[in-house]
Amino acid sequence: MSNLILIRHGESLWNKLNLFTGWVDVPLSEKGVKEALNAGELLKYWRIDVIFTSELVRAIQTAMLVMSKNYSGIPKIEHENGMMKEWSLIYGEDGERYVPTYKSWHLNERYYGQLQGLNKDKAKKIYGEEQVLLWRRSYDVAPPGGESLKDTAKRTIPYFRGKIMPELERDKNVLVSAHGNSLRSIVMHIEGLTKEEVLKLNIPTGVPLIYEYQAGKLKRMGYLYEWGYDKSLHIK
Ligand SMILES: O=C(O)[C@H](O)COP(=O)(O)O
Structure with missing residues (x-):
């Protein structure tokens, strides 16, 4: 058995x-x-074997802050190519345990196109509440010049299937630090949500959502809080 966090x-x-925000590279407040x-505190004694983050600093920061509380080891960014790959290799036995960490744009937030930088309330005034809700929560309506959730899923799901699932199959506990909409597309895929159901799906910031992987299946444990799991998917 393994866990997907x-x-x-x-x-x-x-x-x-x-x-x-979309792909604008904004740090944490x-x-x-x-x-x-706080999420790191909750996950303190969880074994984390491998980490996946987007290329955006807010997701990388979150993963690193979680790991600053965790005893599994030191996150080591695995560079795909170039001098960073060659020169950042660790030679010899130094007794430390490293947690391989992969950064990929496939996990980036939905690209919000021309909406990036616009205030969400101002957008409602300009375009109307209904239109803005469709851009933000629907499955296949893309914001101007940006990605719909369906477009986002075209990059997140192949990555999830090709890179993340194989780690779970190898009994590795996996931490995925990403974004509201890149995670909505992944949760939609795992839970088999319909287009109507995904409209209501809103993922809160900084709360671990835990799945158990066993015999080829992912079972939702829920959002992890101090007092235990909230098993519902739609957090108010
Ligand atoms: O990119 C953004 O603005 C946020 O991360 C997610 O936005 P949303 O809640 O409008 O999808």
Whole structure:
């Protein structure tokens, strides 16, 4: 048996300002740092064998803050190519345990196109609440110049199937630190949600969502809080 731990990054500076962020590389706010450290506290004694994050700093920061509390080992970024791959190799036995960490744009937030940088309330005033809700939560309506959730899934799901699932199959506990919509597409896939159901799916910042992997199946344990699991998928 192994565990899949999904976590949306803690609150970012632009979440705080209520701005569409997408691929804009915004760091965590002070509250976001606290949320990530709190998640780290909850996961302190969990064995984490491998980490996947997006290429965006808010997800990387969140994974690193979680690992700053965790005893599994030191996260080591596995570079795919170039001098970083060659020169960052660790030679010999130094007694440390390293946790391989893979960064990929496949896990990046939905690309929000022309909405990036716009205030979400201002967008509702300009385009209407219904239109903005469709852009933010529907499956196949893309924001202007950006990705629909369906488009996002075209990059997240092959990555999930090709890179993340094989680790679970090898009994590795996996931490995935990513974003509201890249995780919505993954949860939709795991849970087999319909287009209608995914409209209601909203993933909170900084709360680990735990799955158990056994005999080829992922079973939802729920969102992990101080007091235990919240088994519902739609957190108010
Ligand atoms: O990119 C963003 O603006 C947020 O990370 C997610 O935004 P959403 O809640 O509008 O999908």
